Amino acid sequence: xxxxxxxxxxxxxxxxxxxxxxxxxxxxxxxxxxxxxxxxxxxxxxxxxxxxxxxxxxxxxxxxxxxxxxxxxxxxxxxxxxxxxxxxxxxxxxxxxxxxxxxxxxxxxxxxxxxxxxxxxxxxxxxxxxxxxxxxxxxxxxxxxxxxxxxxxxxxxxxxxxxxxxxxxxxxxxxxxxxxxxxxxxxxxxxxxxxxxxxxx
Amino acid sequence: xxxxxxxxxxxxxxxxxxxxxxxxxxxxxxxxxxxxxxxxxxxxxxxxxxxxxxxxxxxxxxxxxxxxxxxxxxxxxxxxxxxxxxxxxxxxxxxxxxxxxxxxxxxxxxxxxxxxxxxxxxxxxxxxxxxxxxxxxxxxxxxxxxxxxxxxxxxxxxxxxxxxxxxxxxxxxxxxxxxxxxxxxxxxxxxxxxxxxxxxxxxxxxxxxxxxxxxxxxxxx
Numbered sequence: 001x002x003x004x005x006x007x008x009x010x011x012x013x014x015x016x017x018x019x020x021x022x023x024x025x026x027x028x029x030x031x032x033x034x035x036x037x038x039x040x041x042x043x044x045x046x047x048x049x050x051x052x053x054x055x056x057x058x059x060x061x062x063x064x065x066x067x068x069x070x071x072x073x074x075x076x077x078x079x080x081x082x083x084x085x086x087x088x089x090x091x092x093x094x095x096x097x098x099x100x101x102x103x104x105x106x107x108x109x110x111x112x113x114x115x116x117x118x119x120x121x122x123x124x125x126x127x128x129x130x131x132x133x134x135x136x137x138x139x140x141x142x143x144x145x146x147x148x149x150x151x152x153x154x155x156x157x158x159x160x161x162x163x164x165x166x167x168x169x170x171x172x173x174x175x176x177x178x179x180x181x182x183x184x185x186x187x188x189x190x191x192x193x194x195x196x197x198x199x200x201x
Numbered sequence: 202x203x204x205x206x207x208x209x210x211x212x213x214x215x216x217x218x219x220x221x222x223x224x225x226x227x228x229x230x231x232x233x234x235x236x237x238x239x240x241x242x243x244x245x246x247x248x249x250x251x252x253x254x255x256x257x258x259x260x261x262x263x264x265x266x267x268x269x270x271x272x273x274x275x276x277x278x279x280x281x282x283x284x285x286x287x288x289x290x291x292x293x294x295x296x297x298x299x300x301x302x303x304x305x306x307x308x309x310x311x312x313x314x315x316x317x318x319x320x321x322x323x324x325x326x327x328x329x330x331x332x333x334x335x336x337x338x339x340x341x342x343x344x345x346x347x348x349x350x351x352x353x354x355x356x357x358x359x360x361x362x363x364x365x366x367x368x369x370x371x372x373x374x375x376x377x378x379x380x381x382x383x384x385x386x387x388x389x390x391x392x393x394x395x396x397x398x399x400x401x402x403x404x405x406x407x408x409x410x411x412x413x414x415x416x417x418x419x420x421x422x
């Protein structure tokens with residue numbers, strides 16, 4: 001009871017399995033949900049080109065990536081950005097151009113920011129049914145999801161104009177990093193208790 | 202009247218005043234050492250007795266209803282009705298009958314886990330959903346899964362329906378390398394549990410053992 005009130009440890013909830021998928025990346029290669037295992041992934045969902053709104057999504061993701069590099073410690077676990085483009089059947093060249101505009105590396109060996117496209121049914125399955133976000137470029141709104149290395153969704157976020165989106169994502173990734181760094185030995189039980197008592201930020 | 206006098210007890214005048222002090226020190230020592238020890242024992246016992254089960258699998262804190270599979274066909278030839286299994290636990294696995302390695306070992310392990318549950322195992326339904334619907338028809342899936350345990354269930358369907366169901370359960374699959382006269386199917390090999398309330402509750406990595414699976418399932422039941 002005291003643990004539930006004081007909440008000495010914060011954790012991100014384990015919401016549900018992230019969707020399984022096999023999509024095509026900006027280099028024309030197949031990228032699957034299994035490729036994302038073992039890596040903390042920040043997903044962003046947006047049409048290929050939607051002006052300022054898309055810039056907001058990519059700017060937020062860039063800022064989070066920079067914060068991870070500079071001050072958020074995720075332990076030994078890698079971090080990756082994945083942008084799922086809502087327009088169906090976008091070509092790798094178009095993805096490459098969009099990725100370059102957003103500030104992603106053009107080096108195929110650098111998989112720190114993956115841009116993905118697929119058929120309409122694949123996008124519907126992954127974004128609509130899996131991440132439960134609007135997969136329709138006409139009705140979408142900026143949104144993000146944090147998925148841990150076990151393929152579990154740990155946070156889902158809709159863009160909000162009244163708050164700093166990147167700040168919230170950074171704070172939650174910091175919480176996730178804390179669990180990854182410290183969850184061992186006796187602390188395992190404390191983290192289990194934090195999950196059981198829903199000590200969420 | 203005779204007056205009986207008792208001889209006085211031999212005394213050690215030097216030691217006599219020290220006896221109460223020694224007793225006091227012993228009591229103090231007992232309190233100083235004993236109380237923390239007692240508290241530690243009580244706390245440890247409470248911790249051991251009251252701590253929640255440490256699941257091997259990843260437990261979802263905010264479990265949502267397991268996605269429907271009504272577009273798939275069960276081994277009885279009818280649409281899969283997960284609601285009919287409500288009250289029991291369903292262990293889900295996505296595999297295929299031509300699978301050379303991980304599918305048979307996983308299903309054999311699940312059969313052992315179910316066996317370990319004894320009578321409670323009857324409330325655990327293991328179901329394999331085929332990720333190779335082009336080759337796995339209902340009969341083939343039924344023969345395959347029931348070779349591991351006659352109680353096992355299975356499902357298959359149209360590719361688009363299987364893709365949709367697999368995506369919502371976090372399972373990827375795609376045709377892989379050539380294998381014999383055919384091909385392998387690359388797929389996610391996790392096991393999942395739908396709890397007695399029909400919610401997707403636990404995900405196990407492929408390296409789960411029969412003992413660990415049985416322990417987790419016992420807790421779910």
